[in-house]
Every structure is written in C-alpha cells, then in structure tokens.
Amino acid sequence: MTTNEPAAGGARVVAHPLVQHKLTLLRRRETTTAGFRRVMREISLLLAYEATRDLALETVTIETPLEPMEAPLLSGKKLCFVSVLRAGQGILDGMLDLVPSARVGHIGLFRDHTTLRPVEYYCKLPDDIAARDVIVVDPMLATGHSAAAAIARLKQAAATRISYVCVIAVPEGLATLHDAHPDVPVYTAAVDRGLDANGYIRPGLGDAGDRLFGTK
Template sequence: MTMLHVVDHALLAHRLAELRDAATPSPRFRKLLAEIGAILTLEATRALPSRIARITTPLTEMDHQVLAAPEPVLVAVLRAGLGLMEGGMQVLPEAPVGHVGLVRDEHTLKPSQYMLRMPPEVRSRGAILFDPMLATGGSAVAAVQRVKEAGAPSIRFVCVVAAPEGVAKLSAAHPDVPIYTASLDEKLDHRGFIVPGLGDAGDRCFGTVE
C-alpha cells in the first residue's frame, strides 16, 4: 500500500461527512462530490514536474516556478466519475477530458466496457482517473488498463472512499499507479459495497434508482 495516499484535510473530512449522510439530497451530493474532487486533484498534482521561468510582474522581473509540461488528461469512469471529475476540471480547466464506460455485474461483480473515448494528448501527458468508489477493485483495474492501452505513460487514480480489498487489488495489478482518496474505509459487505461507505455514488449523484 505504499502508493496509497489518504488525504488528511479538515475541509475534505467535513465535506465527506456530509457526503456520507443518507439524508443529503442529490443536488447537494453533486456539489460536495465536485468540491471533494477539486481538493483531491490538488493533492494528486502536488508533485507535477516544474521548472523556473522568467516572468514580469507589475513592478519587476523575477524567476518563478511554473509547470514543466502540460496538465494531465482528466478521465472519468462513467457514470459516477463525472461528478468527481467536475472538481478536477475546476482546478485544471484547460486539461483535455476522456471517458471510460464500465458497468459492473451485480452478481459476478465483474466490469464490462461499453465505451472508451480518449484524447490523443493522453499519450504524452498521462492521466488522472476519477472514480468515487474503489470497492472490489475490478472496475479500477479495468479502467487503468484501458487508459494504459490508450498510451498514457503515467496515471493517478482519484477516489472518494476506498476499501482495503480494492486498494490491494489495484496495487497488485498496477503497482505504478498512486491512489489518492479521502478515506480508507473498513471493509466490503457481501454485496461488494464499501462499509461504512456512502452508498451507490452514481445513484446518489444523479437521483436514480434501480
């Protein structure tokens, strides 16, 4: 679990508490998810390569730290990843955007792909992959593999809550991919849901039910 980063931030914890609350309505849930996505994106990009550039302020010239390369591509795992990536887009508004469509069989818990749209910049910029829940790890492993196959030289995985089982599976399959999360939760239940978790992020984000 050396690649796991549990982000310790008071504002993040406060928002996560409200996000977990079963009484939080969908509009508020979406707003919180985006705000959490922004905080996690800041942490995931903390160590982006930088260089020193000469700039001119209103008063003088100076050497200043700037990014050494363009921003990573932002990739959402559909559909719940859209709400989380919204915060990433606020932090990196000029970053290209990609999508991976995966659906999990509720009986086998195995994912199947129904869509993949990736900008060509992913081959040079790498990617930040957004999925609110890292539960069994099956969807995360599959999504990371699809982005790697698209040519991404580096990937950061951003989620809101993670289960130990999912972290172990993703780390075993892709040990080069760091995981950024707001919480490492206790366990998975018999249905593969994270406990204590926050329920089905997609349904809560968009107000849908099965």
C-alpha cells in the same frame, strides 16, 4: 494539505480537516442530491490539489506590475483527467475547476452484478495520452476490478504516468488494484471497513452515481 502515511495497498489518505468534514456530509443519508453534488465537487477539488502535487514545473520570465522576474509554471500543462463513467463525472467537475486546461478522457464501465466484473461499453481518450500525466477519477474503489480494467485500458493506449483518485476505498479494492498495477498511486479521503456480500462499501455513502444524479 497533509496526507497520512500510505495505507495498506499503497493508498495515500488525505487527512486534511476540510476533506474529512466534507466526506461526512457526503456520507449522511439526509444529504440532498443537490447537496451531494455540490460537496462532491468541493471535495474533488481538494483531492486534486494533493494528486497534482508532483506535476512538473518550468521557470519562465514574466513581468509583474513592478518588474520582470523568473517564476514557475506548469511544464507544458500535459495533464489528462480520465472519468470512469458515470460516477466519475462528479469528481471530474471539481478537478476541472482547479485545472481547466486539462484534457479529458472517458471510460464507460458497468459492473456485472452476478460476477462483479467490469464490462466496457465506451472509451474516448486524447490522441496524445502517452505524453500526459493521467489522473483516473471514480468516487468509489470497491472490488477494484473496474479501476484495474480502466488503468489497463489506458496502458494499452500507451499511458505511462497514471494515478487514481477516489473518495472512498476499501482494503479489498486497494489490494486488487495494487496487484494489477503496483506502479499506480491511489489518493483517497478514506479507507472504509470492507465490502458486503453484494460488493458495496461499508459503511460507505451508498451508490455514488445514484446520489449524484438522483436516480434512486
């Protein structure tokens, strides 16, 4: 899988043709709820491949059907996916297909439609989060306030190795997240034009949560 040079704000745009093809399917207005959910799961698996590129490996001795050999395995399998509720669940499912042994955390945030600021209503993280590589998942990086708040919450819990995966970002959100957490790399399938007056990504793909769960 190839990745373009980092965009403004440090985002690593995954330019693989399959990722871009699936993103177009997600953007289409006529994509059904079932189709949107399926394609989100597929694109998430591909993004996870890129976001886990730097996981540590260790060498172990195994037996093949023909002979023993030294072979690489993930070192300790210390990985945690943290879903920003509710839309983050759409990415989480695909990532767990790739790394089913990963631990899972959840942070519940909703956006105040007047201030566009996040309000936390739920947080449940593994007790050993400080010892894990953490990947935060949420389909849309819009204003960046929810992403910054979620990562701040993780740092309060002593997490230190954190990355962020989304399907679509915008320059405003990337700037907000980078200003708050310059140490956190961002992986995305696209950086769109920007936000409208209501804080929605344009051209975007609509409300990811509503399209995942058929609530609109």
